[in-house]
Amino acid sequence: MGEIGGFKLYKRINEKQQPVSKRLKNYNEFTISLNQDTLKSQASRCMNCGVPFCHSGCPLGNLIPDFNDYIHRGEWKKALNILHSTNNFPEFTGRLCPAPCEKACVLGIIDAPVSIENIEKYLVERGFKEGWIKPKPPTKRTGKTIAIVGSGPAGLAVAQQLNRSGHLVTVFERDDKLGGLLRYGIPNFKLEKNIIDRRINILEEEGIIFKTNVNVGINYSIEKLQKFDAIVLCGGATIPRNLPINKFTINGVHQAMDYLKEQTKALYNQKQEIAINAKNKNVIVIGGGDTGSDCVGTANRQGASSVVNFEILPKPSKNRDTSTPWPFWPLQLKTTTSHDEGCDRNWLINTKEFLTDDSGNLTGIKTVKVKWEVDSNKKPVLIEQSGSEKIWPCDLVLLSLGFTGPEKTLAEQLELKTNQRGNYSAKEYQTNIPKIFTAGDMRRGQSLIVWAISEGREAAKSVNKFLLKKNLLPYKGQGDLLNSNN
Structure with missing residues (x-):
């Protein structure tokens, strides 16, 4: 498997990036791909582990040592076949996944882990460039009709899997373009939208029908939806979390997703005026996750x-915390490319009040420092530090506090059960109404794109079992994968 001792011969090499001064002038992706020989040596660092934990770290169970081995041998197309056997859209995960597989890499115990995500990204990009990735419509149809509500990564994954099973699949998207979170929740400098369009074109050629500007339950009746043989709800977790303070009548306080969506739409329509514009403003982003980082970059x-x-939690250490030992996802400081472009990061800060002028325009924020203590029930408790109040002048606040769950419109109209967290309840992706399934953030809550794809693939198995009493997408053996055309 790979080059014996390759991990001793080659050091990890990451993609280079355009200088900050250059990349801030546009919204394009700014990474510079490594050359083919370098990527081959990076794949050769794979250790031939007795037990490769990267499999368990990846929600998709990607066969990472297998495709690294074929890259090491120079057999790139075979490597791509292996990758596609478990991952429908490696061009998305190769750009956007936080790479839990790398955090579970055995080599990472003693050295920098194998650069799995970068290898994955280049592998699929080469596949498109070489023409290896082609539409593969099913050879026959079952006659069963399936409706997918939502075209995010979960919806697209379940649609492709069920279409490959031979069912007639229609995807409904309430927005004007397809992709869900991928389209309007991720800035172009992390994912240029032609990458989505390129994959959508293949899915359409495989026979999937896409309908945009269709908001099921609003401008598309539930009665029409129920005529399908099966329904899969993949609407995501879209209800934003709010701060319980005086913000609703203030000009200058906005939800992060409203801000990011507007900027992305403006790139399609240059004549569209940007209502939430940070130009020449002092901006405060509340929330330290990936979406907050995207707001910083934008x-x-x-x-x-x-x-x-601002982040209300303590600043993590640069090294893996002992509370999250290998191979678990580590608690450690994450610095993104957006942070590197210019950002004053502050931890253990709680926002107490938004300050305004007489016209209701935002002028500043009042904050207080906090600390976390553990109560008698071993639950964390937030403690404000007396005398630590501070006023921060600002003109624009972006709330990036995560999401509380999915919207309830479909649950109410379809009489579906929800759980205590507000997510749609399902057993093996099947709701309390047998023909209706759910996957992605709508089922599990706010999560990663790689989890959404995994959810879509698993939901497709459950739909197949419901419709046909069997799964038409069995796991392929390695020989079948290598002999396939894609």
Whole structure:
């Protein structure tokens, strides 16, 4: 498997990036791909582990040592076949996944882990460039009709899997373009939208029908939806979390997703005026996750005077914390490319009040420092530090506090059960109404794109078992994969 001792011969090499001064002038992706020989040596670092934990770290169970081995041998197409056997859209995960597989890499115990995500990205990009990735419509149809509500990564994955089973699949998207979170929740500098369109074109050629501007339950009746033989709800977790303070009548406080969506739409329509614009403003982003980082990068590209980021949790250490030992996902400091572009990061900060002028325009934020203690029930308790109040001047606040769950419209109209977290309840992806299934963030809550794809693939198995009493997508043996055309 791979090159014997390759992990001793080659050091990890990451993609290079355009200088900050250059990449802030546009919204394009700014990574510089490694050359083929370098990527081959990176794949050769794979250790031939007795037990490869990267499999368990990846929600998709990607066969990472297998495709690394074929890259090491120079058999790139075979490597791509292996990758596609478990991952419908490696061009998305190769750009956007936080790579839990790398955190579970055995080599990572003693050295920098194998650069799995970068290898995955280049592998699929080469596949498109070489023409290896082609539409593969099913050879026969079952006659069963399936409706997918939502075209995010979960919806697209379940649609492709069920279409490959021979069912007639229609995907409904309430927005004007397909992709869900991929389209409007991820800035172009992390995922250019032609990458989505390229894959959508293949799915259409495989026979999937896509309908945009269709909001099921609003401008498309539930009665029409129920005529399908099976329904899969993949609407995501879209209800944003709010701060319980005075924000609703203030000009200058906005949800992060509203901000990111508007900027992405403006790139399609240059005449569209941007209502939430950070240009020449002092911006504060509340929330330290990936979406908060995306707001930082977008604000800097719009020409913000300053960007400050608040996080209510403690600052993690740069090294893996003992509470999250290998191979678990580590608690450690994450610094993104957006942070590197300019951001004053602050931890253990709680926002107490938004300050305004007489016209209701935002002028600043009042905060207080906090600490976390554990109560008698071993639950974390937030403690405000007396005398630590501070006023931060600002003109724009972006709330990036995560999501509380999916919207309830479909649950109410379809009489579906929800759980205590507000997510749609399902057993093996099947709701309390047998023909209706759910997957992705709508079922599990706010999560990763790689989990959404995994959910879509698993939900497709349950739909197949319901419709045909069997799964038409068995796991392929390695020989079948290598002999396939894709």
